[in-house]
Amino acid sequence: MTVHFVGAGPGAADLLTVRATRMLGAADVVLYPGSYLDPDVLSHVSPSATLVDTQDLDLDQIVSRLVEAHAVGHDVVRLASGDLSIYSALSEQTRRLDEAGVPWDVTPGVPAYAAAAALLGRELTVPLVAQSVVLTRTRARSTAMPSGESLAAFAATGATLVLHLAITRTRSLMEEIEGEYGADCPVAVVHRASQPDEVVLRGTVGTIADLVEGAGLRMAAVIPVGRALDPFSGGESYLYAPSRDRSTKR
Structure with missing residues (x-):
């Protein structure tokens, strides 16, 4: 089984990617940041899945839940608000998962x-x-x-x-x-x-x-x-300028 780190986007349930909604629907366990997430995002989760709100958990407790779920053969989604590429604690969590021998992957979200x-x-x-x-x-x-x-x-x-x-x-x-x-x-x-x-x-x-x-x-x-x-500032892009030579691709 794999731990899936999934960007939940900025909050709206319909701003998740298609891949993210598919993963949420298939997950046995979903860890989510209750402080930052619109509850409607969890409508994509299977009714049979276990939900874990991480807002009161520290990093070691979160990783412990991920490792425990993996050990009993569960697919796990670890939701993060926005996108995993910034301010998501991805590096700390995946470093611990690597040490525990737990596989993981990342699905981006709307930052x-x-x-x-x-x-x-x-x-x-x-x-x-x-x-x-x-x-x-x-x-x-x-x-x-x-x-x-x-x-x-x-x-x-x-x-x-x-x-x-x-x-x-x-x-x-x-x-x-x-x-x-x-x-x-x-x-x-x-x-x-x-x-x-x-x-x-x-x-x-x-x-x-x-x-x-x-x-x-x-x-x-x-x-x-x-x-x-400022909506009235700036020039125009050369890419679309009428003066640009479009006779060759470059």
């Missing part, structure tokens, strides 16, 4: 930043404005950041920033990046994208903290920052 951009109706890379996106977080009650990955260093690039796990520090973070982006730079906060209680706030580096505090947001949000969020 929260992509769901946020969709709600905003904005491309995060706009010609002549920003061609890079920095997905990062800050340190509060969490693991230390590597020494070279300061927010100031990322802000200096002018790229579109998407801040994760940062909602409780919105004011101090905006103060930190204002010198690079300017107080009038567009900012959005997307809380629980695609879920019934989603909240979208639009402001600027200078105003967004007041909006966040007024809305009382404390978790489950991403914060895109950058001039690419």
